[in-house]
Amino acid sequence: MSIFVTGMGVISAIGNNVEENLKALLNSKGGINPLTSINRMRKPFIGGQVKLSNNYLLNTFSISDAKTPHRSTLLGLKAAREAWGNRTELNGIRTGIIYGTTIGSIDIDDELLEVLVNSSEKEQKVSYAKIHEPNFGTDFIAKHAGIKNNRFTISTACSTAANSIMTGARMIKAGKLDRVLVGGAECITNYTLNGFDALMLYSNEPCTPFDNQRKGLNLGEGSGFLVLENEKSVSACGSEKLMRLTGWANTCDAYHITASSPEGAGAKLAIEKSLQMASIKPEEIHYINAHGTGTPNNDSSEYAAMHAVFGDDIPDFNSTKSFTGHTLAAAGSIEAIYTILAMQHNAVFPTLNTKVQMEEAKQKPVLELKHKKINKALSNSFGFGGNCTALVFEK
Amino acid sequence: MSVYIHNCSTISVLDSFEQGILNALDSNSRKLIEPEYRQFIPPALLRRMSKVIRLGVTPGLKMPESNHVKGIIVGTGVGCFDNSIQFSKKYIHGQEGLLSPTDFIQSTDNTIAGQLGLILKNNGYNITWTHKGIAFENALIDAMLLCNEENCTVLVGGVDEHISLFELEHSTHDKWTGEGSSFFILGTQRTNARAKIEACETLAIDNNIENTVNLFLESNKLNKPEIILYGNSFLSATEIPVSVMGINVFNYSAVCGLYLTNPAFAVHLATDIISNQQEAAKHNFTANSILVVNNFNDTDCGFIYLSKP
Amino acid sequence: MNELIEELKKEIISALNLDLSPADIDAHAPIFGDGLGLDSIDALELIVLMEKKYGIKLTDQKKAKTIFQSVYTMAEFIHSNRK
Secondary structure: OOEEEEEEEEEEOOEOOHHHHHHHHHOOOOOEEEOOOOOOOOOOOEEEOOOOOHHHHHHHOOOOOOOOOOHHHHHHHHHHHHHHOOOOOOOOOOEEEEEEOOHHHEOOOHHHHHHHHOOOHHHHHHHHHHHEOOHHHHHHHHHHHOOOOOEEEEOOHHHHHHHHHHHHHHHHHOOOOOEEEEEEEEOOOHHHHHHHHHOOOEOOOOOOOOEOOOOOEOEEOEEEEEEEEOHHHHHHHOOOOOEEEEEEEEEEOOOOOOOOOOOOHHHHHHHHHHHHHOOOOHHHOOEEEOOOOOOHHHHHHHHHHHHHHHOOOOOEEEOOHHHHOEOHHHHHHHHHHHHHHHHHOOEEOOOOOOOOEOOOOOOOOOOOOEEOOOOEEEEEEEEHHHEEEEEEEEO | OOEEEEEEEEEOOOOHHHHOOHHHOOOOOOOOOOOOHHHOOOHHHHOOOOHHHHHHHHHHHHOHHHHHOOEEEEEOOOOOHHHHHHHHHHHHOOOOOOOOOHHHHHOOOOHHHHHHHHHHOOOOEEEEEOOHHHHHHHHHHHHHHHHHHHOOOEEEEEEEOOOOHHHHHOOOOOOOEOOEEEEEEEEOOOOOOOEEEEEEEEEEOOOOHHHHHHHHHHHOOOOOOOEEEEEOOOOOOOOOOOEEOOEEEEEOHHHHOEOOOOHHHHHHHHHHHHHOHHHHHHOOOOOOEEEEEEEEOOOEEEEEEEEOO | OHHHHHHHHHHHHHHOOOOOOHHHOOOOOOOEOOOOOEOHHHHHHHHHHHHHHHOOOOOOHHHHHHHOOOHHHHHHHHHHHOO
16 A cells, blocks of 8 residues: 655744745755754754744734643644645545644743742642643644544654654554554754754754764754545545655664764665665665764664665765754654655755864765756654654655 | 553563562552663763663663564653753753853753664654643554554653652652653564553543543443553642442552653553463452553543453 | 862662662662663763762763762762862
């Protein structure tokens, strides 16, 4: 049975919709800059901010709900609406939504958080529980898309949205759903800025994935959503088939709570399993959108995994985090969309700012825009807890 | 798409970790009875674990079958929020200089599943579901899918710790805040199974609960169950009924307390009832088919239908 | 130095939440890897400890690894560099 991608929506530091993102990718226009409009930053961080304000988003959608959605939910709604388009409920077409966010589950801004942590311990826990609603975004977006049942919220840190896509596909394949809206969203907050800074993983320069002198990641914000459908739903809804999702896999590195194993065991396994599922040999892959955060650990571990699967001749690979920053829970879906765009336009986007090949590597990532036929591609996403997900797309 | 339950383990306000739920049912305790975590969790990892993480990993570690599963799936409603609060305090209280990272890394909701993978050295599927009061149902649906896809065994569970939410808002004899962790070994093989899960689904409440129960039974082609284990995983304005569609109801959340993944507790209780008919009879439960109904927030309903294997 | 070593042991136990008493830690034994089983997150916590308690900023993680070989090497470094 084929799983078709029939809708895409994205918002990031390099554009507010698919077309704008594509234009930036083709023109090497990155979005990593000094962060503005985040109050009480402990340091002058740089990152990939979405250019639209919360007020703008609230007004655009004429949102007047009792509870004001968190920025991550607003970004999610923007991308979801672009992907979902004018679709409506359809008799006989079982529809669902799978969505995830990391920070968006702490549905509160820093000022309120400050009040919370200064109250009594008991009050803290109560207040926190009231605002900690990972499902809020899911239900909010579902309501706007007219999706009544089959609502799922997933949380696996940086591989979240990739897992949304994967589990959506599995539900269609198992015959539980015909059509599913899948994705993730994230916004930049002091919580995550300080968290990655505490891990000494945050670079104060634009990230340089797979560069020998890489100093760490920059955070980004945004959202990506896809619509996945089976043949029955495509016919009934008259959808346009954009791409096929033919392989997927999720594994656990089981090495350390945050760091990846030096040999990238979990990543290697995820890549292999996803190729196996698609019945594709490694040499058939034309392009890889790597997780490529720009941290010393991820990039060498990921390279080792790719080398173990593909040998000395790794297909053209890049990291689009050099454009957007690391969008955490949204990364998997934003980058799946970039992978599809690369395939549609037969273009491997560059890895910005990277210059020096890693000592242990036999090749660099693609550094300049490269035109070539891309029929089959792989997208990697790895998260805390050793979570590794690989997705395979085909024309 | 059914699965079999091969083993269960629960930490709760009952002495369930040692005795199972049915055997410990008569206790009136409302305080969590915790095991000696040191016996299960390596010290190097235990020292970093907040309460919810210890609570989450231990039932899985108790069951020897966990060593052979192909997937680890966790449902949690509130996740590792204590770590989030602790990390937030550090930077909000205006500390200069470096911040300690441990609370940050332990605060992602998938830490529980990740730690299980690490301790069990399991490279398989590893996912966490967080849809508040139906997070466990989300996880169970995923686990049932995985078992059937790969013809394998899976470790799945639900865990949440105590939050004083209900005490401050709405507390009655039957509705009080609980906490707990229930984990299961699921598989496709009937041999040595304790119970069978016929179906698991969540539905937006359509008019009323009875109507929604009917919708669930019809769409899954199931007969009326012999008993219903009914509870709330969160605040609900409606009282728990004495019967639904003429079927007797047992209020499970009155026993384990309200917490977002308490349907997992009910599934363990249902498994005990089905697999230990003698003990079940002492409590006037005799049933070969049980429906777990979770009224979450008067908006959504989780349904889990169990039967004799 | 002995006083510093004893104090440092207590600080390490507290910062890393170790289930040990100072007497359980051999000042000259390696603390990473097989020693006390410490990992990269512990190394970061020790860097935080050095800054907060002893006013020493360590920005080079590789250099920090050498300093953190044992409680004794840490104490020596603190003794020479504290503010």
